Amino acid sequence: MRQSKLFTKTRKEAPADEVSRNAELLIRGGFIHKEMAGAYSYLPLGLRVLKKIENIIREEMNAIGGQEVFMTSLQNPEIWKKSNRWDNGVVDNWFKSKLASGGEVGIANTHEEPITNMLAHFANSYKDFPVYIYQFQNKFRNELRAKSGIMRVKEFMMKDLYSFSRNEEEFKKFYEKCATAYLKIFKRVGIGHKTYRTLAAGGSFTSGFTDEFQTISSAGEDTIYIDEEKSLAINKEIYNDENLKKHGFEKSKLKEEKAIEVGNIFPLGTKYSEALELSFQDENGQKQKIIMGSYGIGLGRLMGTVVEVLSDDKGVIWPESIAPFAVHLLALGDDEKVSKEAEKIYDSLEKAGIEVLFDDRLDVSAGEKFSDADLLGIPFRAVVSVRSLKDGGIEIKKRTEEKGKIVALEELLKLCSTNFTN
Amino acid sequence: MRQSKLFTKTRKEAPADEVSRNAELLIRGGFIHKEMAGAYSYLPLGLRVLKKIENIIREEMNAIGGQEVFMTSLQNPEIWKKSNRWDNGVVDNWFKSKLASGGEVGIANTHEEPITNMLAHFANSYKDFPVYIYQFQNKFRNELRAKSGIMRVKEFMMKDLYSFSRNEEEFKKFYEKCATAYLKIFKRVGIGHKTYRTLAAGGSFTSGFTDEFQTISSAGEDTIYIDEEKSLAINKEIYNDENLKKHGFEKSKLKEEKAIEVGNIFPLGTKYSEALELSFQDENGQKQKIIMGSYGIGLGRLMGTVVEVLSDDKGVIWPESIAPFAVHLLALGDDEKVSKEAEKIYDSLEKAGIEVLFDDRLDVSAGEKFSDADLLGIPFRAVVSVRSLKDGGIEIKKRTEEKGKIVALEELLKLCSTNFTN
Numbered sequence: 001m002r003q004s005k006l007f008t009k010t011r012k013e014a015p016a017d018e019v020s021r022n023a024e025l026l027i028r029g030g031f032i033h034k035e036m037a038g039a040y041s042y043l044p045l046g047l048r049v050l051k052k053i054e055n056i057i058r059e060e061m062n063a064i065g066g067q068e069v070f071m072t073s074l075q076n077p078e079i080w081k082k083s084n085r086w087d088n089g090v091v092d093n094w095f096k097s098k099l100a101s102g103g104e105v106g107i108a109n110t111h112e113e114p115i116t117n118m119l120a121h122f123a124n125s126y127k128d129f130p131v132y133i134y135q136f137q138n139k140f141r142n143e144l145r146a147k148s149g150i151m152r153v154k155e156f157m158m159k160d161l162y163s164f165s166r167n168e169e170e171f172k173k174f175y176e177k178c179a180t181a182y183l184k185i186f187k188r189v190g191i192g193h194k195t196y197r198t199l200a201a202g203g204s205f206t207s208g209f210t211d212e213f214q215t216i217s218s219a220g221e222d223t224i225y226i227d228e229e230k231s232l233a234i235n236k237e238i239y240n241d242e243n244l245k246k247h248g249f250e251k252s253k254l255k256e257e258k259a260i261e262v263g264n265i266f267p268l269g270t271k272y273s274e275a276l277e278l279s280f281q282d283e284n285g286q287k288q289k290i291i292m293g294s295y296g297i298g299l300g301r302l303m304g305t306v307v308e309v310l311s312d313d314k315g316v317i318w319p320e321s322i323a324p325f326a327v328h329l330l331a332l333g334d335d336e337k338v339s340k341e342a343e344k345i346y347d348s349l350e351k352a353g354i355e356v357l358f359d360d361r362l363d364v365s366a367g368e369k370f371s372d373a374d375l376l377g378i379p380f381r382a383v384v385s386v387r388s389l390k391d392g393g394i395e396i397k398k399r400t401e402e403k404g405k406i407v408a409l410e411e412l413l414k415l416c417s418t419n420f421t422n
Numbered sequence: 423m424r425q426s427k428l429f430t431k432t433r434k435e436a437p438a439d440e441v442s443r444n445a446e447l448l449i450r451g452g453f454i455h456k457e458m459a460g461a462y463s464y465l466p467l468g469l470r471v472l473k474k475i476e477n478i479i480r481e482e483m484n485a486i487g488g489q490e491v492f493m494t495s496l497q498n499p500e501i502w503k504k505s506n507r508w509d510n511g512v513v514d515n516w517f518k519s520k521l522a523s524g525g526e527v528g529i530a531n532t533h534e535e536p537i538t539n540m541l542a543h544f545a546n547s548y549k550d551f552p553v554y555i556y557q558f559q560n561k562f563r564n565e566l567r568a569k570s571g572i573m574r575v576k577e578f579m580m581k582d583l584y585s586f587s588r589n590e591e592e593f594k595k596f597y598e599k600c601a602t603a604y605l606k607i608f609k610r611v612g613i614g615h616k617t618y619r620t621l622a623a624g625g626s627f628t629s630g631f632t633d634e635f636q637t638i639s640s641a642g643e644d645t646i647y648i649d650e651e652k653s654l655a656i657n658k659e660i661y662n663d664e665n666l667k668k669h670g671f672e673k674s675k676l677k678e679e680k681a682i683e684v685g686n687i688f689p690l691g692t693k694y695s696e697a698l699e700l701s702f703q704d705e706n707g708q709k710q711k712i713i714m715g716s717y718g719i720g721l722g723r724l725m726g727t728v729v730e731v732l733s734d735d736k737g738v739i740w741p742e743s744i745a746p747f748a749v750h751l752l753a754l755g756d757d758e759k760v761s762k763e764a765e766k767i768y769d770s771l772e773k774a775g776i777e778v779l780f781d782d783r784l785d786v787s788a789g790e791k792f793s794d795a796d797l798l799g800i801p802f803r804a805v806v807s808v809r810s811l812k813d814g815g816i817e818i819k820k821r822t823e824e825k826g827k828i829v830a831l832e833e834l835l836k837l838c839s840t841n842f843t844n
Contacts, residue, residue: 007489007553009544033540036498037523041540044489067429067466073495073529073560074577076458095519097529100564101459107495107519107529118455118463122431127785131429138495138560142522155496363549 001044001325002346003359006030008043010372021219022304023149025316029375031324038146038154040300045376048324050157053299054136056188056321057159060181064174066134066161071114073138075106079117083275093141107140112268112294115162116276123164126282129290130170134161136299148219151260151304163293164273166280171291175265178295182213182263189302190319191215191309195262198224199247200235202266209238210266214259219308222261225254233259260305268292316377317399325357326416328378332366332385342384345394345409354416374399382412423466423747425781428452430465432794443641444726445571447738451797453746460568460576462722467798470746472579475721476558478610478743479581482603486596488556488583493536495560497528501539505697515563529562534690534716537584538698545586548704551712552592556583558721570641573682573726585715586695588702593713597687600717604635604685611724612741613637613731617684620646620655621669624688631660632688636681641730644683647676655681682727690714738799739821747779748838750800754788754807764806767816767831776838796821804834 008030015027015034023040026032031046042050058068080086086106088094095107108114115133123131139158146153161178165171179197186195198214214224214233223236227249234249244251273279273290282288303322310317320326327349331342342360349356357378359369366385373381383395383404394412397404407415430452437449437456445462448454453468464472480490502508508528510516517529530536537555545553561580568575583600587593601619608617620636636646636655645658649671656671666673695701695712704710725744732739742748749771753764764782771778779800781791788807795803805817805826816834819826829837 005487005489007541007544007550007555030544033543035494035536035540036496036527039494039496039498041494041536042492043540044491047490047492050492065427067427068469069466070464070469070472072457072461072463072577074458074461074562076461093522095527095529097517097519097564100515100566105458105517107517114457114463118457118465119429121455122429122452128429133429140496142519144522155494 001357003357004361006044006357008045010375018149020147020149020151020304020308021311022151022307025307025311025375026150026304029316029377032150038143038152040150040153045324046303049303049318049322050299052322053189053302054157054159057185057297057299058136060185060188061132061134061159061161064132064177064181066132069115069133069135071108071111071118071135071137073108073140075108075114077104077106079113079276080106083113083272085113093143095140095142108137109139109141111135111137111160112162112272112292113276116164116272116278116292119164120276120278123278124280126166126280126288129164129166129280130174131164132161132174133164134159134295148221149304150300151219151298152221153300156301157299159297159299161295162268163295164278165291165293166282166288168291171267171293175267175293178265178293179211182265182295182297185297186213186215186262189306189322191262191306194309196224196226196231196233196259198233198235198259199238199243200264201237208267210264212261213263215262215305215309216257217260217305217308218258220258220260222259223256224259225249225256227253228255229253233257260301260308262302262305263295263297265293265295268294311377314371315375318377318379320379323377323379325355325378327354327356327380327382327412328359328373328376329356330359330369330373330381330383332369332383334362335386338384338386338389341389345382345384345412348409348413349416352413352417354413380416423779425779426783428466428779430467432797440571442569442571442573442726442730443733444573444729447729447733447797448572448726451738451799454572460565460574462572462575467746468725471725471740471744472721474744475611475724476579476581479607479719479721480558482607482610483554483556483581483583486554486599486603488554491537491555491557493530493533493540493557493559495530495562497530497536499526499528501535501698502528505535505694507535515565517562517564530559531561531563533557533559533582534584534694534714535698538586538694538700538714541586542698542700545700546702548588548702548710551586551588551702552596553586554583554596555586556581556717561720570643571726572722573641573720574643575722578723579721581719581721583717584690585717586700587713587715588704588710590713593689593715597689597715600687600715601633604687604717604719607719608635608637608684611728611744613684613728616731618646618648618653618655618681620657620681621660621665622657622686623659630689632686634683635685637684637727637731638679639682639727639730640680642680642682644681645678646681647671647678649675650677651675655679682723682730684724684727685717685719687715687717690716733799736793737797740799740801742801745799745801747777747800749776749778749802749804749834750781750795750798751778752781752791752795752803752805754791754805756784757808760806760808760811763811767804767806767834770831770835771838774835774839776835802838 194216198212224233226233388395393408395404454462616638622634646655648655810817815830
């Protein structure tokens, strides 16, 4: 894509109303736009990142047998009354609205009830289970205060998967499979080295423990204690001698860190299956309970975490797997030969199927182009200038490196195609 | 995908609360699930169709310079007050809710205001225009009555593109370009032969005329008059001698038809750019007005129209371009050799990158499998049975054909790979 055509522009100044690093850098780079407190739109560069995260998650959910659906945001109060979650005294962050046709409607803050209710239309025999259903869909939460940029908002894209199993053993097997898939996802989006499966309190959904996935970051709201050897952690909420012992942690080996919760998985037991009357007949014709689990990842939260963890004073440093483009091609100056050469390189990269953002802007100084490249954080920067051509080609530099090197077009193409499969 | 693992099932009976053909067939096939009046969830088979429609539209919008974004559903009343569209007396189908933090919030029924407001943060010079921005995002409309299955609902996925031009000429050029792209889209999803660009009244957005894209169907709510030679039509709303003459229609050549509106494009003039203070400085430093246009396609409406137009008594007949799978592979009976052969064929198709739904269910009769295949409407049905193996391979039949023919695996693979590029 040509940067001269991109409608967004970068900004030098941090927005006055943002304190978090992720919102500051993402707004300055034109990745997102703030609509109101706790609601951000995704602009072309940001949406490209979000879609890549979505695809990575989709691949891993499909790999463990997930079936993708797309549920409505509008929610029928009747089914939420069955689980006693329609009441504002029970769930305090509903957005509700009046229906023109009479009565109320909810805007989904989660989807346990509708997914369970829907599945009950299709599945009732032992032969129909286990089932794993997921979606990418906005959640709406009427929070009193939004904070942490795109990490704690009132509207956010979430991958939520629900598991429906016939017994505890079947449930636990999938639960562990999904935990493994989550670690793969966090690795693939570039924060695997800082992310730990973390034992946490059950919350309102379950009386037992749950697992969070926590990424070390000073921007985190949580405190966790990490056992590096085991690659496991325990949340401060449940950090006490009894729990440490119970779950095999040794106090002396634990390291305290601030962390961001990038995902969670938890047992739901039979709460929703019983309330929504989802059950099955076993081989002997006996009615049995369905055991559920819930597995969530907020896509914006994950994107914000990547920015918190992988950025420097100059801007974002996108991992190759989720970068909006693979290569940022900069043409410097208004020399005709440079323009011509840069156009040729742009064409070659595009033809090779390499995602390239081409800074072909004519009225922008070299200094500005360099600082934009750092702010946008595309993994490879390829500069074409009078000097680079004199030196024999294109100056290529990784966002993470200080110094670049001169390569010929063929070498650039080879480098990109080994690094990026588009 | 293995049909034995698919959590949805087909139904023989039409749902009692649906009168439209599209909802009846889509619910019977397990493509969609009704959450409440006017709100349908997309299940695995239906979501696959919806995503293919989305990708076709995306390709065509990118091809004419569209830049994709993803705006929020939550809407800040302040920006809608600027255009006087917050008032329920002006826009009567808002879903509004109270914010926990105080005040009200809207759930987007359209996105002219937020997109225009957002763009004003980035663009203000003649160098920044024209700009074309689009998204795929749910719209929420608090309609008194939902009807026509998935075609007139309270929540629906829409592609909405907005054009921002510097003058009428620039606007009209893009408007025509988009009209051409729309015709391509309708052709690609399989209803091109029944779809006409149709002159219609301006509605509340504009005082002039607008263009609708109407697909001939007895389920349509509109009446149009078609000039076959010109491949153009005029909506009954504005069908009078004056308009016919003005737009070059000859009464004698026109044919009356019922039709479904599958898309519309219309001039917005300067209404929203003025209200939201989006303007530009021209080459002489003079402030100038931005001329806008709006271009919408409802994805569910389009999917429903395909079902209305392309179906028979037995079920849906998906065009190859948007079918949930390319091939429906049926293994009949419980003969071991048949199972083994069918598994081999399934593997081969999957390896060749061909999307295949494999009816590997053991407890289902041949008759049921055949009627499910007709209902689901996958373009090719490939049957493996004792008889087909004796006859030399797989019995392949198009959904549109009465009789099949026996082919060897190699031939099936060849046939699929020439028909489907995955």
